[in-house]
Amino acid sequence: MGAKRKSYTPQYRVDAARLAIDSGRSIAQVSRQIGVGEQLLGRWVAAERARMDDPPPAVDLDERAELERLRVKNAALVTGQAARRRPSPATARGFDEDFLAHRVPLPVLSPAIADDALVVDGSPLLDYTHFSLTMSRSRRFARWVAWNVDGSALRRLPRSGMRFRPDPRIPADAQVGDDLYTGNRLDRGHIARRADLTWGDPRAAAAANSDSFCFTNICPQTDDFNQSSREGVWGRIEDSVYEQVDVQDLRISVLGGPVLHDDDRPYRGVALPVEFWKIVAYVEAGELKARAFLLTQGLDHLEVLDLDEFRAYQVTVISLATRTGLDLGTDLTTADHPALQSITMPRPLGHPDDIHW
Known part of the structure; x- marks a missing residue:
């Protein structure tokens, strides 16, 4: 008698x-991975x-959120892991303000730019695996991105x-997409580093890896910028803190994003940021x-020349709050390095x- 055929x-x-x-x-x-025949x-x-090419009628945001929750849950069941997985911080969604032993609050847009926040389902906050962000309505880039990094996982x-x-989850015309990057020197640069996000259990790490490629976490960067950011100090900041500091629990929280100046030069109808910040x-x-x-390219934004080299500077939290128009909270401003407060003109790193860790 033949083996019973498995049904799905x-x-x-x-x-x-x-x-x-x-x-x-x-x-x-x-x-x-799931034990199903390749041809099947x-x-x-x-x-x-084929079904995706002929999509069903549009659903509202609440229905989208519920469908996404069910899709994630069912995907976990497919891999056969859901019943065995214990809840852990690695499976949490979004930036965790209590990830460290001390609270790190999310940035808040100052009153001058508060109306520029893209509001989705009543909130300016968009959550992803291990990171969260707020989008600019006028610029279609993130105003800020906040992410947690567990160096032990x-x-x-x-x-x-x-x-x-x-x-x-947000309208296509509310985010800058592929049209900006074709046929030029612009790269799609991650704001929250992909390598920072891929931690936790395999499913959470894979989800974070995928989430990091959403255009909401991307900002245009020219190749000369990338040379400075990837090979220079900027691309090694998170690695450096682990190398030079006895970080408690090997956990850090990072905030970052573009500095959106009113006079950023337009290209293909998009004003391109030329400064980036990180805490x-x-x-x-x-x-x-x-x-x-x-x-x-220069601490004095008004005196910058296009030919100037990109350089990384260590600055104060308060100066970044002023430059970005963000309220970064007293917890972070008081946690800044005291030696930096008296430096009026920082030197490039x-x-x-x-x-100064």
């Missing part, structure tokens, strides 16, 4: 197909792609198969500390060792 519910087939489509992995890889999974994927995940994509918060010996940085 329609919902299981959809969830398995979505797992292959959304993760960017090959059908062979996903089929091995291939048929499910083809059917789901980082995972190296490939970016192969990952696609930059719009966040479906690294951590606990050392029980004390909250915050260190602020600015990547710019030539090496991570120059940072």
Whole structure:
């Protein structure tokens, strides 16, 4: 008598197909993971792609949120892990203000720019895996991004198969997409570093890896900017704090984003930011500390020339609040390095060792 043929519910087939489509992995890889034949999974994927090409009627934001919650839950069931997984910080959604032993509050737009926040379902906050952000309505970039990093649980995940994509929760015309980046020197630069976000259990790390490619976490960067940011001090700030400081629990919280100046030059109808900021918060010996940085062509924005080199500076938290129009809270301003308060003209950072941690 032959073996009983295994049957799958329609919902299981959809969830398995979505797992292959959304993760960017090959059908062979996903089929091995969930124990389904490669050809069978291939048929499910083809059917789901055909359904996606003929989408159902639009749903409102509440329905989208509920569908997303159910999709994530069902994807976990497909991998066979949901019943065994215990709740942990790694599976939480969004930036956790209490991730460190001391609270790190989210930035708040000052009254002068508060009306520029993109409000979604009654809130200016958009949550992703391990990070949150607020979008600018006028500029269509993030005003700020906040992310948590657990250095004890980082995972190296490939970016192969990952696609930059719009966040479906907000209108497509509320975020800058691919049209800006074609046929020029502009790169799609992550605000929250992808490598900072891929931590926790495998599913959470994979979700964060995927979420990091939403255009809401992306800002245009020219190749000369990238040379400064990736190979210079700027791209090594988060790594440096772990190398030079006894960080409690190996956890840090980071805030960052573009500085959106009114006179940023337009290109293809989009005003391009030319300055970026970052704050690294951590606990050392029980004390909250915050260190602020600015990547710019010059501290005096009005005197900058296009040919000037991008340089990273260590600045005060208060100066960043003024420059960005954000209320960064007293917790971070009082946690700043006291030696920086008397420096009126910071010098460029030539090496991570120059940072006052």
